[in-house]
Amino acid sequence: MARKVMRRSSLRTWLRISAALALALLVGGGAVRALAGEEDDLQRQIETQRAGAADLERLDEIKSTTDEIALLRSWLDEAWALRSKHEYDQVREVLDRCLAQAELVRQKIAAAKLRAQAQRREAALKELRAKIARTQKSLEDTVIKKKALEVSAPQ
Numbered sequence: 001m002a003r004k005v006m007r008r009s010s011l012r013t014w015l016r017i018s019a020a021l022a023l024a025l026l027v028g029g030g031a032v033r034a035l036a037g038e039e040d041d042l043q044r045q046i047e048t049q050r051a052g053a054a055d056l057e058r059l060d061e062i063k064s065t066t067d068e069i070a071l072l073r074s075w076l077d078e079a080w081a082l083r084s085k086h087e088y089d090q091v092r093e094v095l096d097r098c099l100a101q102a103e104l105v106r107q108k109i110a111a112a113k114l115r116a117q118a119q120r121r122e123a124a125l126k127e128l129r130a131k132i133a134r135t136q137k138s139l140e141d142t143v144i145k146k147k148a149l150e151v152s153a154p155q
Contacts, residue, residue, distance in 0.1 A: 040149055
């Protein structure tokens with residue numbers, strides 16, 4: 001009888017240990033899959049932002065933000081290195097910084113384009129004012145010649 005009790009208690013202990021081990025494997029396996037999914041997600045985000053950096057470089061026709069784009073690319077390289085080291089929280093921080101940098105670049109490109117447009121319009125205005133001044137001078141000269149002709153012409 002003592003043997004049966006002992007067998008039942010060791011069987012229960014073995015079942016508890018097995019259940020705990022199975023649960024740990026399930027949870028741990030899920031965590032590994034979750035980490036792999038997180039790593040893939042971060043990799044996609046980095047690749048998307050790299051494509052965005054290339055798009056920004058194409059948008060910057062007057063090359064007003066080359067330094068900012070270079071900084072953005074270096075931060076994306078840093079994010080890739082951190083992802084390789086499985087530092088996912090730091091990767092997210094760097095990606096957030098990259099998003100803000102990309103927005104800054106977009107704003108600077110827009111400002112540079114508007115500045116160039118304003119300069120072109122100011123140059124056109126300056127040219128029109130000069131043309132108006134030349135026309136006024138020509139008109140004044142023509143009026144003076146007309147009066148001179150009227151005075152010198154016999155009546």
